[in-house]
Amino acid sequence: MQLIKNNRFLQTMINRILIRIKVLQIIYAYYQNGSNDLKVAENELLFSLQKSYDLYHYFLLLIIDLTNLHERVLDNKKHKYLPSEAELNPNMKLVNNRLAWQLAENESLIKYTSERKLSWSNDRDFLKDVRKQIVASDLYQEYVNNPEDSYETDKEFWRAVFKKVICGNEMVTEYLEDKSIYWNDDIEIVETFALKTIKRFEEAEGSKQPLLPMFKDLENRSFAIKLFRETILHGTEYRARIDKHMKNWKTERIANMDLLIMQIALTEIMTFPTIPINVTLNEYIDTAKYYSTPKSGIFINGILDSIVNELKSEKILLKD
Numbered sequence: 001m002q003l004i005k006n007n008r009f010l011q012t013m014i015n016r017i018l019i020r021i022k023v024l025q026i027i028y029a030y031y032q033n034g035s036n037d038l039k040v041a042e043n044e045l046l047f048s049l050q051k052s053y054d055l056y057h058y059f060l061l062l063i064i065d066l067t068n069l070h071e072r073v074l075d076n077k078k079h080k081y082l083p084s085e086a087e088l089n090p091n092m093k094l095v096n097n098r099l100a101w102q103l104a105e106n107e108s109l110i111k112y113t114s115e116r117k118l119s120w121s122n123d124r125d126f127l128k129d130v131r132k133q134i135v136a137s138d139l140y141q142e143y144v145n146n147p148e149d150s151y152e153t154d155k156e157f158w159r160a161v162f163k164k165v166i167c168g169n170e171m172v173t174e175y176l177e178d179k180s181i182y183w184n185d186d187i188e189i190v191e192t193f194a195l196k197t198i199k200r201f202e203e204a205e206g207s208k209q210p211l212l213p214m215f216k217d218l219e220n221r222s223f224a225i226k227l228f229r230e231t232i233l234h235g236t237e238y239r240a241r242i243d244k245h246m247k248n249w250k251t252e253r254i255a256n257m258d259l260l261i262m263q264i265a266l267t268e269i270m271t272f273p274t275i276p277i278n279v280t281l282n283e284y285i286d287t288a289k290y291y292s293t294p295k296s297g298i299f300i301n302g303i304l305d306s307i308v309n310e311l312k313s314e315k316i317l318l319k320d
Contacts, residue, residue: 013056013212019224022048051182053214059194065120067100069127091144098154105207151203159198167191231267238266245306257292
């Protein structure tokens with residue numbers, strides 16, 4: 001794992017927002033499959049988190065492969081029969097982009113992608129489509145026509161391209177979702193981390209530029225495993241308390257995802273005393289808006305708030 005050199009890189013790729021989403025997905029699958037093998041499901045959780053970290057490296061590799069593809073395209077045009085003057089003397093600014101070359105020499109990126117065997121070599125049509133979109137953009141025209149030639153302009157070009165051409169690109173999203181089922185809900189989050197990494201690159205770091213570590217330390221990895229296991233092991237207990245506060249609601253009419261989100265949220269509240277309750281509640285209310293119904297956030301907030309007040313009155317919960 002890449003050593004963290006300074007405070008700018010204390011951020012990690014796998015943060016607790018992503019962990020909560022992964023835990024929700026794996027527990028949902030656990031109940032749907034009717035499996036009782038906790039260890040298998042736990043390994044699936046860790047594998048899913050590893051795949052998210054793979055995606056982060058795939059995004060960084062994309063810059064290298066698109067640059068190499070652009071060079072090959074220009075070279076082919078130069079050597080075709082009766083090339084034009086423009087084809088004989090193409091603008092090589094993107095080919096010589098300093099950020100792309102720095103990424104290509106990055107020790108951490110080389111080591112990780114080699115060990116994990118990550119590559120875009122089987123995705124040539126996808127690379128061609130992305131390159132065409134980049135070359136057709138105003139960003140590209142502004143870049144190649146910009147008289148300033150520096151590391152900062154090179155970095156800013158890829159930062160802008162990543163933000164405006166790749167992030168949120170429906171074609172890119174659909175392709176990645178087809179490439180791995182583990183990435184269906186990761187892409188937007190991981191894109192932001194890749195974008196932040198590009199922004200933080202410095203020329204002076206050379207090939208030793210730090211990348212984001214998967215976990216800051218063992219604490220977040222332990223958080224993922226413990227949240228998953230405690231949610232399953234205390235599922236009956238927590239569901240009973242949730243049912244008690246449903247009052248006029250019939251459990252069978254409640255979205256199953258709502259119940260599961262409340263179960264995980266209650267687990268976090270009961271298991272991790274250092275995490276403020278309002279932080280936990282806000283995270284799972286936001287998750288409910290995305291994974292369940294439009295009204296789920298309000299419903300879940302009301303039920304959990306009632307449970308928290310009861311736990312405090314019973315002296316079971318002492319934190320705020």
